[in-house]
Amino acid sequence: MASSDGLSETLHAVTRIKLAELDKQKKSYEVAKNTLISNADVEVDSRERVRLLADGAEKLPTMTSLKDNPILSLKNLKRFTTQAERDPSVSEAFLADYEKAIRDELSVQSNKYAFATLYGQLVNEWISVGKAPDNESAADWIPVGRDEMHKQRATWEGYVFTAKETDTAAIKSYLEDLFTNSSSKEVRARFQELKRKISLKQENWDSSPFTAHVVSQCIRTILRGDVLTDKKRSTLKDFLGNDIVLNEIADVLNMRMASRASFVWEGISTVEQRRQLNGRYRFYPDEDLLQNIFLQYIGLEWSTVWKNALIGFSFNQGVLKTPSGGPTEEETRRRNLALELEPVDYKSWATSKQSRRRHGRTALEKNLREHWKDEIFLDQLPQTRFEQRGGYNAGDKDGDTRKSPLWVIQKLLHRVQALIMIQRRLGKDMTVIRSDFKWFGPSLPHSSIFAVLEFFGFNEEWLQFFQKILEVPSLFIDDAPGTEPRNRKRGTPIGVPIASFFGEALLFCLDFAVNQKADGARLYRLHDDIWLWGGVDTCVSGWSALTEFTEVMGLELNETKTGCAHITSNSAATPAKLPAGLPSGDVVWGFLKLDPISGTFIINKEKVDLHIEELTLQLKACKSVFDFTQAWNIYGARYFTTNCGRIANSMSSEFLDSMLETFQRIQQRVFGATTTGGVGAHLKQMITDKFGVADIPDGYLYFPIKMGGLELQNPFINLYLVRDRLSADPKELMDKFFEEEETQYENAKKRFQSRKDARPAKLKDVEFPTFEEYTAHREYDSSELAEVFEKLMDEPVIDEIDVRGEVKEALGHTKAGRSGWTSYEKWIFQLYAKEMIRLFGGLNIVEEGLLPMGLMDMLKQSRFKWQG
Structure with a gap:
C-alpha cells in the first residue's frame, strides 16, 4: 500500500474540511433541485414550465455555475421561451427539447456531486487503511516471497558483517x-597529474562549506532518491521552507566538518529491508538527518572532484586506446585527396563538435566514442555537485538537468540493436557480452x-574517515x-553518493584495464551493469581483463545475469557456437533476451509469467481502491512497460505487436481470460x-486525478500511438543506404575524372x-552510415490522436x-468523451479546487509498500 507516514495532520485536517464542505454542498443542491423539479412537474403550461426550470436552475447552488456552461445557455433558453409566447414557429417539440436540456443539466450536476462524494469515500478508505495496524489485514494476506526475504537477508548479513581481506599487495x-x-x-x-589533483583537493578542502543554500541543495538531492522513509522526507521538506532552521543546520554541520579528523559515528544505523518489483530485496539505512546531510555533501563533493579528475x-591524447580496424594514415590521405576533403582525425577524443560541423562529417565510430564519453563513462557520478537527476526507478522528472539512469540503459539497448543490424548488413559478425557483479554493493571488500x-593518493586522514x-x-x-x-565489515550503503564514489573508484580501474588490454575496447x-561488444578477439580479451580484475579485487560475477551472444553475418538457422574464452548464458535485460539467430531482442515470456503471478498476489493484497490503482499503475503498467523496453525505429512492428500480446496476456491471466x-x-x-x-463510466477510471478521475494507467x-510509425x-x-552509397561513389568518380586536367x-x-x-x-568515414544509425536509434514520432468536435x-x-x-x-x-460529456456536461468530473489535490499528490509521491 501507499505509505501515509509522511502525510501531515494539517493535510489530513484540510482534506476532512474539504470533503465535509463538499458533502454539505451536495445535500443543499439536491434539496433545492428536488424542490424545483417538483414545482415544475405540477405546471401544465409547457412555456411556463420551461421558464420556471430555467429561472430556478440559474439560482441553484451548483458545483459549477450554469451561467458559464459552454454547452447550455440559460439566457438563450429564457429568450426562446419568451419568443414562444407569440411566435408559432417555436413549437411544443422545441420547448420539449429545451426542457429536456435543462433537466439533463440538473442531472449532470447531481452526477458531479455523486462522484465527488465517491471520491471522498475513496480518500477516507485509503486514509483509514493506511492508519490501520498491520495485523488487521494479516489474516487476508498471502505471504509473498517470505522465505526469499529471509534468505536474502541472511545472504546480505553474510556479506556485510563478515570482512573479506583481499591481497592489497596484489x-x-x-x-x-x-x-x-x-x-x-x-x-x-x-596519472601523476591525476594524483596531484587529488592531493591538492585534500590540502585545500573547505572546512566551512555549509550555508543555508548548500544545505537546501543537499536536501533536494536527498529527496530525489528513495532511501528515506516518508516521515523523514516530510521533515526535510519542512526544513526547505525555513531559513532559520537551514542556517542553524549549516552552523552545526560546519562545526562537524571542521572537526572531521575526530569524526565519530553518532548512534545506530537502522536497516530497513524493502522488496523491489524485480523480486530482490534492498537494505536501506535509516540514519540521523543531520548526519545524512553531512555525508550527502561529502559524497557529492568527492564524486564530482573524482569524475572531473x-x-x-582519460581524455588526454594518448591515454585511452582507440579500437583497431580503421583506415591507415595513408588510406585516409589518399581518400581525402581523391574526394577533395579536408583531413579529420576520426580517432581523436579531442576533435571538437565545431570541427565536425565545419567539415560536415560525423562517422559512426566518432558517434560511438562520444556517446561513451558523454553518457557512459562514470555514469553513476554527478557531473555537477547538485545536478538534478532522477533515480533508476523514478525515470525522468521535470527539472532534471541530466537524463535518468533508466533512460541511459534503454538507449544503450537501442544502440546494441542498431549496431547488430548494421554490422550484419555490412557482412560482419558481432559478439555481445552482458554481466554484472554478484551482490556488488554489499560484497565490496573494504580492503580493496x-x-x-x-x-x-588519498591520505591517511581521509582513509580513516x-x-x-x-x-x-x-x-x-x-x-x-x-x-x-x-559493525559493518564489508560493502557500501545503498542509494547515497559516497557509495557511488567508492564503487566508481574501483570500477574505473576495470574500465581502464579493459581498454588497455583489449585493443582499445570500450566497456x-x-x-x-556491464556490456561489451565488438569482434570476437576483442570480446575474448575484454572478458579476460574483466575476470582478472574480478579476482584481484575480491569480487564475484553474477552467473545468472552473465551471457554472451555471437551473431553471425549470415542468417543461420541455429545459434553460432561460442568461441573459447567467452561466457555462456543468454544476454538478457529486464524482460528482453537477445536472440543470437535473428540478432534482435525478443520478449522473454517465461520471465513475464513469473511477474504476472506476483502482480496477481500484490493486487489481491490491496485493501483500498487507491492502493489497487497505485499498485496497478506502478507494477501492471509502468514496470512491465519499462522492462519490455522503449520502442525505437530499430524494432519492427512485429516486436511492438509482441508487446501488445504480452499486455493482453497479463490482463487475461490476472483478471480472467x-x-x-x-x-x-x-x-469497477x-x-x-x-x-x-x-454504472461507473470507463472515463472515471482513466481520466486524470485533477479532473476527478482515478488516473488508472492503460x-x-x-x-498504439507509435505503432503505425514503425517499419515492418x-x-x-540499409537497403537505401547501399543504393545511395553506390550513386555517390559514381558521382564522385565522374567529378574526379572531369577535373583531371x-x-x-x-x-x-x-x-x-x-x-x-x-x-x-564505412564506420570511420561515412557520415551517411552514421545517419542510418541515428535513424535506427531514434524513437518513432507519435502519431497524434485527432481531437475533434465536442471533445x-x-x-x-479545461484548465490546461x-x-x-x-x-x-x-x-x-x-476514447471516453461521449459518455463523460453526457454524464458530466464536459470533461471535468469534479472541479479541481474541490478535490483534496494536496493529499493526492502525496499519495503519488509516497513510497509504495509492497507486501511480503
Whole structure:
C-alpha cells in the first residue's frame, strides 16, 4: 500500500474540511433541485414550465455555475421561451427539447456531486487503511516471497558483517602495471597529474562549506532518491521552507566538518529491508538527518572532484586506446585527396563538435566514442555537485538537468540493436557480452576500496574517515529489543553518493584495464551493469581483463545475469557456437533476451509469467481502491512497460505487436481470460462491492486525478500511438543506404575524372579509389552510415490522436486548455468523451479546487509498500 507516514495532520485536517464542505454542498443542491423539479412537474403550461426550470436552475447552488456552461445557455433558453409566447414557429417539440436540456443539466450536476462524494469515500478508505495496524489485514494476506526475504537477508548479513581481506599487495601491483608502469608515457605522465589533483583537493578542502543554500541543495538531492522513509522526507521538506532552521543546520554541520579528523559515528544505523518489483530485496539505512546531510555533501563533493579528475586524465591524447580496424594514415590521405576533403582525425577524443560541423562529417565510430564519453563513462557520478537527476526507478522528472539512469540503459539497448543490424548488413559478425557483479554493493571488500584510494593518493586522514562511515554499527528495524548492533565489515550503503564514489573508484580501474588490454575496447558499464561488444578477439580479451580484475579485487560475477551472444553475418538457422574464452548464458535485460539467430531482442515470456503471478498476489493484497490503482499503475503498467523496453525505429512492428500480446496476456491471466474489461472491469466491481455505486463510466477510471478521475494507467495506448510509425522491416534503411552509397561513389568518380586536367601537378598521379577501397572503412568515414544509425536509434514520432468536435470544444474549457495535455491523455479523452460529456456536461468530473489535490499528490509521491 501507499505509505501515509509522511502525510501531515494539517493535510489530513484540510482534506476532512474539504470533503465535509463538499458533502454539505451536495445535500443543499439536491434539496433545492428536488424542490424545483417538483414545482415544475405540477405546471401544465409547457412555456411556463420551461421558464420556471430555467429561472430556478440559474439560482441553484451548483458545483459549477450554469451561467458559464459552454454547452447550455440559460439566457438563450429564457429568450426562446419568451419568443414562444407569440411566435408559432417555436413549437411544443422545441420547448420539449429545451426542457429536456435543462433537466439533463440538473442531472449532470447531481452526477458531479455523486462522484465527488465517491471520491471522498475513496480518500477516507485509503486514509483509514493506511492508519490501520498491520495485523488487521494479516489474516487476508498471502505471504509473498517470505522465505526469499529471509534468505536474502541472511545472504546480505553474510556479506556485510563478515570482512573479506583481499591481497592489497596484489592490488597495488595490478594498479602499478596499469598506470605507473604503463608502456605509454602519456598514461604515466597524466596519472601523476591525476594524483596531484587529488592531493591538492585534500590540502585545500573547505572546512566551512555549509550555508543555508548548500544545505537546501543537499536536501533536494536527498529527496530525489528513495532511501528515506516518508516521515523523514516530510521533515526535510519542512526544513526547505525555513531559513532559520537551514542556517542553524549549516552552523552545526560546519562545526562537524571542521572537526572531521575526530569524526565519530553518532548512534545506530537502522536497516530497513524493502522488496523491489524485480523480486530482490534492498537494505536501506535509516540514519540521523543531520548526519545524512553531512555525508550527502561529502559524497557529492568527492564524486564530482573524482569524475572531473578522471575525465581530465582519460581524455588526454594518448591515454585511452582507440579500437583497431580503421583506415591507415595513408588510406585516409589518399581518400581525402581523391574526394577533395579536408583531413579529420576520426580517432581523436579531442576533435571538437565545431570541427565536425565545419567539415560536415560525423562517422559512426566518432558517434560511438562520444556517446561513451558523454553518457557512459562514470555514469553513476554527478557531473555537477547538485545536478538534478532522477533515480533508476523514478525515470525522468521535470527539472532534471541530466537524463535518468533508466533512460541511459534503454538507449544503450537501442544502440546494441542498431549496431547488430548494421554490422550484419555490412557482412560482419558481432559478439555481445552482458554481466554484472554478484551482490556488488554489499560484497565490496573494504580492503580493496582502501587499497585503490590509497594508490590514487588519498591520505591517511581521509582513509580513516571513510573507514568510520563504512564500518558503522547497524541493526535491522525489526530486530528484537535488546539485540546488539554489529559493525559493518564489508560493502557500501545503498542509494547515497559516497557509495557511488567508492564503487566508481574501483570500477574505473576495470574500465581502464579493459581498454588497455583489449585493443582499445570500450566497456559499457552503468554502475555494475556491464556490456561489451565488438569482434570476437576483442570480446575474448575484454572478458579476460574483466575476470582478472574480478579476482584481484575480491569480487564475484553474477552467473545468472552473465551471457554472451555471437551473431553471425549470415542468417543461420541455429545459434553460432561460442568461441573459447567467452561466457555462456543468454544476454538478457529486464524482460528482453537477445536472440543470437535473428540478432534482435525478443520478449522473454517465461520471465513475464513469473511477474504476472506476483502482480496477481500484490493486487489481491490491496485493501483500498487507491492502493489497487497505485499498485496497478506502478507494477501492471509502468514496470512491465519499462522492462519490455522503449520502442525505437530499430524494432519492427512485429516486436511492438509482441508487446501488445504480452499486455493482453497479463490482463487475461490476472483478471480472467473469459471476462471482458480487464483491470477496468475489476476496479469497477471493486468500487461497487465496497460503496454500492453502479454504472461507473470507463472515463472515471482513466481520466486524470485533477479532473476527478482515478488516473488508472492503460499500457496499450502509448504503444498504439507509435505503432503505425514503425517499419515492418527496419533493415530497409540499409537497403537505401547501399543504393545511395553506390550513386555517390559514381558521382564522385565522374567529378574526379572531369577535373583531371585542372588538378595541381602534385595530384596528377592520384588514383580514384576502387569501390572496395571506398567502402572499406564505412564506420570511420561515412557520415551517411552514421545517419542510418541515428535513424535506427531514434524513437518513432507519435502519431497524434485527432481531437475533434465536442471533445475539442470541451478541452478548451479545461484548465490546461487544448494543448496542455499529453498524447496519451488526448487519446483517453477522445476514447471516453461521449459518455463523460453526457454524464458530466464536459470533461471535468469534479472541479479541481474541490478535490483534496494536496493529499493526492502525496499519495503519488509516497513510497509504495509492497507486501511480503
